[in-house]
Amino acid sequence: MQLKFGSFPIVVVSSPEMAKEILQTHDQTFASRPALAAGKYTSYNYSDMAWAPNGPHWRLARRLYLNELFSTKRIDSYEYIRVEERRALMSRLYALSGRETVIREELTRFTLTNVSRMALGEKYFSESESDRSSSRVKLEELKEMVDEWFLLGGVFNIGDWIPWLSFLDLQGYVKRMKALHKKFDRFHDHVIADHKAKREANKDNFVAKDMVDVVLQLADDPNLEVKLNSDGVKGLLQEDVEMEEEFGLTTHRKIPIVVVVEPRLSAHLYV
Numbered sequence: 429m430q431l432k433f434g435s436f437p438i439v440v441v442s443s444p445e446m447a448k449e450i451l452q453t454h455d456q457t458f459a460s461r462p463a464l465a466a467g468k469y470t471s472y473n474y475s476d477m478a479w480a481p482n483g484p485h486w487r488l489a490r491r492l493y494l495n496e497l498f499s500t501k502r503i504d505s506y507e508y509i510r511v512e513e514r515r516a517l518m519s520r521l522y523a524l525s526g527r528e529t530v531i532r533e534e535l536t537r538f539t540l541t542n543v544s545r546m547a548l549g550e551k552y553f554s555e556s557e558s559d560r561s562s563s564r565v566k567l568e569e570l571k572e573m574v575d576e577w578f579l580l581g582g583v584f585n586i587g588d589w590i591p592w593l594s595f596l597d598l599q600g601y602v603k604r605m606k607a608l609h610k611k612f613d614r615f616h617d618h619v620i621a622d623h624k625a626k627r628e629a630n631k632d633n634f635v636a637k638d639m640v641d642v643v644l645q646l647a648d649d650p651n652l653e654v655k656l657n658s659d660g661v662k663g664l665l666q667e668d669v670e671m672e673e674e675f676g677l678t679t680h681r682k683i684p685i686v687v688v689v690e691p692r693l694s695a696h697l698y699v
């Protein structure tokens with residue numbers, strides 16, 4: 429069945445035979461996502477693995493995540509981080525015992541902290557005003573950025589489907605995408621600058637410890653098949669933020685889960 433979405437023809441595959449043709453016989457042709465505004469403005473011109481077209485850059489990203497971030501050895505090495513953050517979560521919930529608590533907020537905090545420490549090397553956000561100087565973004569700001577990123581990544585933008593109307597930005601989505609891009613750009617600039625400073629300070633004995641170190645080393649590799657510019661590096665790092673989706677924490681804020689924490693174990697187990 430063929431439909432028309434604005435200026436573009438859309439084919440709906442509704443039979444096993446045609447599904448095999450699309451997903452197996454001609455899979456390379458249909459492997460890439462459409463080049464929508466979200467990929468251009470929120471993922472550094474289609475530089476992360478979610479938006480990158482099928483090709484050398486996408487294969488580099490896939491190899492990087494499989495070998496450096498999701499390998500069994502790497503995941504096992506991060507066990508101490510997961511233990512520390514799990515204990516911190518239990519301590520916070522214990523402190524909130526007897527009061528109504530939006531559990532999603534606590535789980536989002538837990539997830540962002542885990543992701544930041546495992547992929548970026550440390551927490552690159554401040555959880556209180558006292559440590560504000562050590563980071564350029566607050567925890568609440570980062571939560572809002574992540575929520576906005578997922579929202580804008582799935583909106584139906586009229587300009588994507590009727591290109592001659594795109595300059596009007598009728599729904600205001602592109603304006604929001606550009607604003608979000610600036611926020612993430614500042615965040616990534618801070619993370620990259622911090623890692624470069626640490627690498628320069630330990631130039632002779634430097635060992636890559638996290639995803640950022642590995643990506644920066646790849647960017648300096650003259651023999652790399654795909655040359656990574658600034659946007660390419662940030663696009664690969666942007667994928668780290670996307671990992672929050674794997675934890676199922678991107679449900680809409682209009683339906684928060686409110687619970688009353690009632691501890692049933694000994695107090696010493698929560699600290």
